[in-house]
Amino acid sequence: MSTSPGKADFSLPPAGAAAAPVLRAARQRQSLSGALIAVASVAIPLAIWWGVAVLVTHMRGVPFPTPLDTYRRLVALLQGKLLVDFTIYRHLGDSLRRWAIGFSLAVGLGIVSGLLFGWSRLLERLSMPAVTVLQLIPGLAWIPVGILLFGISERTTVFMIAATALAPIVINTTAGVKGVSELLLRAAKMMGADGRTLFLRVLLPGSLPHLLSGIRVGFANGWRVLVAGEMVVGTATGLGYSMIQARWNLDYAGAFVCIAIICIIGLIVERGLLLPLERRTIDRWGLARTT
Amino acid sequence: MIELQQVSKLFPNDETGQVVQALQDIDLSIGENEFVCLLGPSGCGKSTLLNLVAGFERPTSGRVIFDGEHVRQPGPDRGVVFQEPTLFPWLTVEQNVAFGLRNLQVEASERKRIVSHFISLVGLDSFARARPHQLSGGMKQRVALARVLALDPGALLMDEPFGALDAQTRDRLQDELLRVWEIHRKTVLFVTHNVEEAVYLADRVTVLAPAPDSITADVPISIPRPRDRFSPEVREATIALLRVLANLPCCVLPSQAERPGQTVSLPGG
Numbered sequence: 307m308s309t310s311p312g313k314a315d316f317s318l319p320p321a322g323a324a325a326a327p328v329l330r331a332a333r334q335r336q337s338l339s340g341a342l343i344a345v346a347s348v349a350i351p352l353a354i355w356w357g358v359a360v361l362v363t364h365m366r367g368v369p370f371p372t373p374l375d376t377y378r379r380l381v382a383l384l385q386g387k388l389l390v391d392f393t394i395y396r397h398l399g400d401s402l403r404r405w406a407i408g409f410s411l412a413v414g415l416g417i418v419s420g421l422l423f424g425w426s427r428l429l430e431r432l433s434m435p436a437v438t439v440l441q442l443i444p445g446l447a448w449i450p451v452g453i454l455l456f457g458i459s460e461r462t463t464v465f466m467i468a469a470t471a472l473a474p475i476v477i478n479t480t481a482g483v484k485g486v487s488e489l490l491l492r493a494a495k496m497m498g499a500d501g502r503t504l505f506l507r508v509l510l511p512g513s514l515p516h517l518l519s520g521i522r523v524g525f526a527n528g529w530r531v532l533v534a535g536e537m538v539v540g541t542a543t544g545l546g547y548s549m550i551q552a553r554w555n556l557d558y559a560g561a562f563v564c565i566a567i568i569c570i571i572g573l574i575v576e577r578g579l580l581l582p583l584e585r586r587t588i589d590r591w592g593l594a595r596t597t
Numbered sequence: 598m599i600e601l602q603q604v605s606k607l608f609p610n611d612e613t614g615q616v617v618q619a620l621q622d623i624d625l626s627i628g629e630n631e632f633v634c635l636l637g638p639s640g641c642g643k644s645t646l647l648n649l650v651a652g653f654e655r656p657t658s659g660r661v662i663f664d665g666e667h668v669r670q671p672g673p674d675r676g677v678v679f680q681e682p683t684l685f686p687w688l689t690v691e692q693n694v695a696f697g698l699r700n701l702q703v704e705a706s707e708r709k710r711i712v713s714h715f716i717s718l719v720g721l722d723s724f725a726r727a728r729p730h731q732l733s734g735g736m737k738q739r740v741a742l743a744r745v746l747a748l749d750p751g752a753l754l755m756d757e758p759f760g761a762l763d764a765q766t767r768d769r770l771q772d773e774l775l776r777v778w779e780i781h782r783k784t785v786l787f788v789t790h791n792v793e794e795a796v797y798l799a800d801r802v803t804v805l806a807p808a809p810d811s812i813t814a815d816v817p818i819s820i821p822r823p824r825d826r827f828s829p830e831v832r833e834a835t836i837a838l839l840r841v842l843a844n845l846p847c848c849v850l851p852s853q854a855e856r857p858g859q860t861v862s863l864p865g866g
């Protein structure tokens with residue numbers, strides 16, 4: 307009566323070895339056209355930028371920087387030329403630092419409150435209206451609030467970043483926690499989980515896919531407002547600050563370099579880091595992709 | 598071991614204001630190491646009864662006693678295997694089985710030993726590092742069994758654990774369960790709506806009808822173990838149980854009863 311376990315139940319789906327060469331060829335063709343599309347997606351905007359630059363320079367007589375001008379200025383700055391009294395490295399470093407502090411605050415606060423709101427219906431009902439409003443407030447609206455709270459200082463910029471990054475993290479974490487199946491919670495309790503274990507080992511990992519997409523949106527919000535924050539608050543360093551200051555020196559190419567760096571870093575963090583992390587989590591857990 | 602005294606459970610519905618009576622005045626007593634199958638049609642309150650013993654729900658009236666004490670909350674002394682796989686998708690098979698042991702603060706090397714023992718016991722050694730989504734339904738239920746057995750519970754509470762599996766896998770898992778049960782004796786409360794399954798597994802089959810009828814029959818199955826599911830004894834006992842069901846007052850009667858050679862189930866799931 308003790309049967310040995312059968313085969314069918316135990317084998318993972320085979321990798322389809324026989325079809326491999328055909329599949330590989332198809333995949334190569336696909337990746338080739340994929341690469342072409344990727345190149346085009348960069349080349350076309352660059353071409354448009356170039357066209358606009360040439361057109362504007364001719365028609366209005368102002369030196370609208372072309373991609374090449376911007377690139378040359380970038381190389382010069384990377385070699386140590388000063389931009390608004392400081393090196394580009396200093397500006398970049400200061401911006402990243404402000405962003406990192408503000409964003410970390412938002413992530414920490416967002417995850418903790420998201421876990422609480424998802425867990426307690428009462429807390430959720432009390433707080434969600436405020437969080438929804440928070441999400442609707444445009445980043446620039448935080449300027450007067452920040453200045454009143456912290457004066458004209460770096461802390462205002464950090465505050466603005468945290469304030470704009472917070473709402474999506476809270477909202478997504480809450481949704482993630484609420485989405486954790488009641489059966490999983492029962493299973494955990496049945497296995498002797500206490501409150502702490504439920505939070506850290508069930509609710510937190512259970513809401514991770516949502517939480518990560520909240521972090522991704524929060525990152526984008528915070529990164530965007532960083533520029534505005536530095537522009538207005540006059541922090542004396544930073545990419546946003548130097549972008550605004552560069553135009554007083556008619557250093558438009560310098561301003562464009564700042565814009566380009568901001569775009570590239572944003573792109574790298576979002577597409578290169580956060581999105582793959584989110585996808586990997588979802589795939590590893592075998593969850594259906596929703597995005 | 599498990600004792601229900603005059604247990605009733607009502608579910609008030611906040612929106613409609615209506616009250617569903619899931620259980621009414623249930624008396625049930627299950628002895629130590631007894632294997633009891635709770636049989637009944639869909640919606641008659643089987644899961645509710647099991648959830649009361651597990652401590653997920655509290656009775657509206659009456660008493661639920663486990664091992665001499667009132668049941669107040671779920672705990673590792675009553676291992677539950679659910680119908681749907683409820684493994685943690687972010688943990689590997691190994692980590693899933695270790696989950697409860699960590700809560701009980703079993704020391705790491707001991708934990709490792711227990712985990713690997715129960716993973717081999719259910720035949721999943723080569724899948725110790727796999728994640729739940731890489732497993733078939735039958736394998737998931739094996740893991741679900743291993744993770745509660747690892748806690749050495751006094752009782753196993755199983756709520757139609759094989760109900761979502763195909764017939765062959767279900768038969769095999771029934772055999773596995775009995776084999777494991779011979780090694781690690783436990784009190785088992787096994788919910789099913791499948792008559793053959795109940796006869797093959799149980800020392801005793803308890804038939805539950807929708808409230809207010811409550812427990813309507815209690816049939817001992819005295820076929821010696823190990824049993825052969827194709828033996829005349831099992832077949833006769835199945836037919837005898839079906840006769841009992843047919844003579845019951847109400848809706849427990851299975852409409853497709855006594856069609857030889859087919860799996861006999863009460864309606865629904």
Ligand SMILES: Nc1ncnc2c1ncn2[C@@H]1O[C@H](COP(=O)(O)OP(=O)(O)O)[C@@H](O)[C@H]1O
Binds near residue numbers: 618
């Ligand atoms: N949490 C609940 N809230 C409201 N009604 C419930 C709840 N759980 C079960 N019921 C009702 O109680 C009855 C018994 O359900 P259940 O115990 O799940 O039956 P079974 O497991 O035998 O199919 C059903 O009518 C069901 O609708």
Ligand SMILES: [Mg+2]
Binds near residue numbers: 644756
């Ligand atoms: Mg049920």
